[in-house]
Amino acid sequence: MIESPTGGSGPDPSQPGTFGDYECDAPLALVESAVDAMKSLHPDPDFILWTGDDTAHVDDKYFSTAKVVDIITSLTNVPPKENELQTQVADLWKDWLADEYGQFKFSGSYSRDISNTSVSVVALNTLIWYKSNQETASVSDDDPAQLFEWADATLSDLAKRKRKVYIMGHIPPGTFERYQQKKEGFHWYQDRFNKKYIELVQKHAAVIKAQFFAHHHTDSFRLFFDAANATHPISYMLLVPGVTPWRSSLSEETGANNPGIRLVTYDTDTGLVKEVSTYYLDLTQANSNEKANWKLEYNFTTEYHLKAINPTTLYNLTKTMKTNRALFDRYYTANTVSLEDPEVCQAQCQQLHWCAITEVDYERFYQCNAASSMSSWAAGTLAAVGALVLRHRQAG
Numbered sequence: 001m002i003e004s005p006t007g008g009s010g011p012d013p014s015q016p017g018t019f020g021d022y023e024c025d026a027p028l029a030l031v032e033s034a035v036d037a038m039k040s041l042h043p044d045p046d047f048i049l050w051t052g053d054d055t056a057h058v059d060d061k062y063f064s065t066a067k068v069v070d071i072i073t074s075l076t077n078v079p080p081k082e083n084e085l086q087t088q089v090a091d092l093w094k095d096w097l098a099d100e101y102g103q104f105k106f107s108g109s110y111s112r113d114i115s116n117t118s119v120s121v122v123a124l125n126t127l128i129w130y131k132s133n134q135e136t137a138s139v140s141d142d143d144p145a146q147l148f149e150w151a152d153a154t155l156s157d158l159a160k161r162k163r164k165v166y167i168m169g170h171i172p173p174g175t176f177e178r179y180q181q182k183k184e185g186f187h188w189y190q191d192r193f194n195k196k197y198i199e200l201v202q203k204h205a206a207v208i209k210a211q212f213f214a215h216h217h218t219d220s221f222r223l224f225f226d227a228a229n230a231t232h233p234i235s236y237m238l239l240v241p242g243v244t245p246w247r248s249s250l251s252e253e254t255g256a257n258n259p260g261i262r263l264v265t266y267d268t269d270t271g272l273v274k275e276v277s278t279y280y281l282d283l284t285q286a287n288s289n290e291k292a293n294w295k296l297e298y299n300f301t302t303e304y305h306l307k308a309i310n311p312t313t314l315y316n317l318t319k320t321m322k323t324n325r326a327l328f329d330r331y332y333t334a335n336t337v338s339l340e341d342p343e344v345c346q347a348q349c350q351q352l353h354w355c356a357i358t359e360v361d362y363e364r365f366y367q368c369n370a371a372s373s374m375s376s377w378a379a380g381t382l383a384a385v386g387a388l389v390l391r392h393r394q395a396g
């Protein structure tokens with residue numbers, strides 16, 4: 001495990017608490033406490049999904065900004081073919097990857113059956129579709145590293161074998177639900193790859209039981225709909241919160257979060273997710289007590305009064321959340337892992353979350369987000385930013 005730096009560029013990052021600071025990445029003490037908490041919650045899980053972002057977001061005394069950018073650039077600009085980075089990691093993980101070694105070396109992706117269950121995990125190297133990946137940005141090829149072709153064939157094969165699939169990756173498709181600066185929002189994949197990903201899910205929705213992605217450091221979810229019926233939900237993606245509390249530098253409102261980890265309970269035969277329990281650390285409290293007291297933040301089914309977690313129940317929840325402010329407040333509180341007051345997210349912000357959850361396609365997201373008037377949208381954004389600043393001052 002790599003120690004993340006404790007320095008940063010916030011108000012007083014030179015003196016972070018024992019477990020870190022909202023302006024900084026996770027120090028080793030925080031990472032270790034998260035692993036210890038996971039171990040005490042469930043010492044023997046069937047498997048662990050490690051959703052990435054292991055490199056530093058900020059510079060410190062060990063890493064200059066230039067060094068951090070250098071590392072991130074070499075990890076981001078992944079050529080869509082065998083390369084030094086993937087080859088070295090593949091060699092490192094050779095025993096774990098077994099017969100997926102070659103595929104991993106080629107595309108950084110692999111699939112694995114989970115022993116004694118019907119579940120298989122398909123891990124996708126979505127950096128290949130990342131719009132900041134200079135190696136694929138200019139490539140006219142519609143399928144760099146033939147990743148879509150491999151995913152399509154793999155999902156077909158798993159369906160034939162009657163397996164139940166969890167797709168996992170780091171950078172998700174769709175739009176970041178916290179970015180309010182532009183009507184079109186902020187997204188990560190190149191548009192053509194975002195579209196192809198949606199088509200992949202639509203084609204294989206029957207075998208995909210859940211998708212797990214990260215990168216936003218926030219707690220949210222996304223819905224995928226039938227290609228022929230835009231109101232028929234067929235699949236869902238859970239976005240998992242980060243252990244790092246680091247305040248996103250993307251814009252003021254994207255903000256920080258409390259550290260969070262998750263325990264997912266599932267049916268080993270059907271692959272259906274039965275419960276998602278999120279545990280969190282109140283970072284301010286942990287630092288003042290000098291003790292990391294990880295607590296249950298919420299159980300998904302009880303928090304949202306769901307009998308089951310599936311595309312239909314999540315769609316119904318989302319529709320209710322659109323008009324039921326108390327329910328939206330619960331979702332919004334969870335979104336930053338119990339850090340931000342939902343008061344900061346008023347009508348336009350609420351609409352943006354709704355659009356991000358229900359419209360993974362960029363153009364459809366834009367249409368959804370542009371549906372409200374520009375003047376109320378701008379006012380809503382300013383109010384939200386003002387409330388954020390107030391809250392930080394109160395907290396400080």
Ligand SMILES: [Zn+2]
Nearest residue numbers: 053170215216
């Ligand atoms: Zn990331």
